[in-house]
Amino acid sequence: MDQSITWTAVVLILTGMCVGEGILPPGPLSGAVAGAVKFTTTLKPPEKPFLSVSWSFKGVNIITSTSVNVTDPGHADRISLDRATGALELRGLVLEDSGEYTITIIPDGGLQKLGTTTLNVFAPITGATIRSPAATLIEDKSSTNLTCEASGSISTRVWLKDGHPLPPSDRVSFSIDKRAVFIRPVQSSNHGTYQCRVSNPVSSMTASYNLTVNFGPHNISIIGPAEASPGHRVMLQCTADSVPPANFSWLFNGNETQVNTSSYIIERLGEENIGNYTCTASNLVTMMENSTIIYLRASCAAPCWSFSVLVISTLALRRLI
Known part of the structure; x- marks a missing residue:
């Protein structure tokens, strides 16, 4: 009788019928140092309790539960076993808990069930x-x-x-x-x-x-009207891409002005304000500078026509002189 039982077990093992497919969800599982992880199974509690539930880690027994529990001393205070489903909770995780875990279940009447999964333990960043x-x-x-x-x-x-x-x-x-x-x-x-x-x-x-990358000045430009009505306020705004922010200076018709800001403001446009405005942007770190020019003229609408003629005549007179 003993020989018959042994032979049956051997046949089952050779045919693979003793392995419970899908007893553990696909891994790997991940856990944090000092945290906990639960190895759940896909099994439902049977009508009759399992005869035996065993868990091993890297081939070394953690716990075997039959009528009594035999627990590895290194895991005694860190594990809890759900006898009904075979699920195992592991607490107080350390990096050395990383590796392969295997469960073996012997039902009360039925085939032995096996499952294997992997746990990776990580130290929080x-x-x-x-x-x-x-x-x-x-x-x-x-x-x-x-x-x-x-x-x-x-x-x-x-x-x-x-x-x-x-x-x-x-x-x-x-x-x-x-x-x-x-x-x-x-x-x-x-x-x-x-x-x-x-x-x-x-x-x-x-x-x-x-x-911080110090660069520029690049893309220097003057924002403002190219022409304006006499007597109106005019503002020319100089911009440049620069780190650190650029320093600005202005020339009027090639002559230096006292304006050293990004804005050049003319409170009332007159004949004396017509001409070329040059903005120069400089960077004291890169030791680079860049310039641009805008020509400001009086608008030629009828109300200012006589003014425009006056300006042209005056400029022509200056050239002759």
Whole structure:
């Protein structure tokens, strides 16, 4: 009789009929250090309690529950077993709890059921920060790098600039582990806020860094009317793309004025105000400057026609002299 029972068991094992398919949900499971995780099964409580429920970790028994429980001393205060379904809760997780877990269930009448899954334990991410060498960066003359640091189990690092993904380019490159980004050389487009998003399956953290690239002045222009009615107030506004903000100065017909702001204001347009206005923007860090010119004239509507003639005659007289 004993030989018959043994032979039946061997046949079941060889045919795979003893393995309970889908007894554990697909893994891996993720857990945080000091946290808890529950290995649930797909089983419903049977009419008759299971004869035996066993869990092992890396081939070493954690708990075997029959009429009594036999528990590994290292897990005694950290596990709870649901005898009805075989589910196991593991608390106080440590990194060393990562690995393969196996459940073996022997029903009261039926086939042995097996299930295996994997647990990955991660240390929560803390202290994320971005570091960069302290230096004054000037467009096309300087290079720099940003380094993303954090504590914990780091699975991924993602770099962003001004809220958008930062792609590699002919000037932007990354270290293999994405820990550092290199910019050689910097340009005005590299000026802005950089973010490094560090994550693992149980936590994430984002660090920010404002990178200052000194550049310009670029795109200098004068906003204002090219012509205006005599007696009217006229304002010319000079703009330029520059970091730090540009300093401004104005020339009128090639002569220096006392205006050193971005705005040139004429309270009442007169004959003496007709001519070329030159705005010069300068950057004291990049040591660059740029200029633009606008010609201001009186409008030629009928009411100011005589005035326009007067202006032309006066200018012609000055040229003759």
